[in-house]
Amino acid sequence: MPDDYAHQQQGQIPTNLRLLVLLEEVAKAGVPVTPTALKDVLNLPKPTLHRLFNTAEAEGFLQKDIDGRSYGPGPRLRQLSLRTASSQRMRTVRLAILRSVADKIGETCNIATPDRDGMTYLDRVETHWPLRIQLPIGTQVPFYCTASGKMYLSSLRPAYLERYLAATTFDPRAPGTIVDKTALKAEIDATRKRGYATDDQEFMDDMAAIAVPILDDQDRLVSTLSVHAPLQRHDLTSLRQHVGDLQTAAQELSILIQS
Known part of the structure; x- marks a missing residue:
């Protein structure tokens, strides 16, 4: 060697x-x-x-x-990446960070990674409330109508984002789904500027969500940290109060993957 x-x-x-x-x-x-x-x-x-x-x-x-x-x-390299990220020692620390922010917010928090056709849930810590939204580990969700997906889209180079917008059909998934390409591009631009993404009943009825990026040592998005909740407990305005908590946890997760 x-x-x-x-x-x-x-x-x-x-x-x-x-x-x-x-x-x-x-x-x-x-x-x-x-x-x-x-x-x-x-x-x-x-x-x-x-x-x-x-x-x-x-x-x-x-x-x-x-x-x-x-x-x-x-697909094999992406699976290798996911399995490497899920190695036991790293996952123990990652889940501790995830559990800490979930307990602080009081709602389910998730880590999702970009795949070819959408965001895949890598880890999650459930809320203790009996009313919860079921999105188990391994679930893949669309880019265009989820907070984690729009966070990822905001990290793309302009040329790749334009290709994605031109090639994708934006089916309405919930009352708030943005199906107009110009409006979606404007929302992605706004996401990039503010540093976090939102989902206001865009993916599921009566659900709000916020996502922030987890970055590698070159400041590239490798995954997202998000929280989602039913509107009966949190609307988008109240979830926004926890952006700082999510960003602090995301920074800890970024340091973890860079070490």
């Missing part, structure tokens, strides 16, 4: 590490990348690079983006 690391430091990646380093660089980029974009970074011959990309795609670790040329994380 020391010899392998020395070779890598000199720009020569050992054969048995090439695919892992390729996946690491794709994940590090944060946006879909082409083999050409990584040629100088990996210092590999073009045929070798294309072969590695093709292998990673065939095995489900990478998948082509809609432009047909660039690649992003595939």
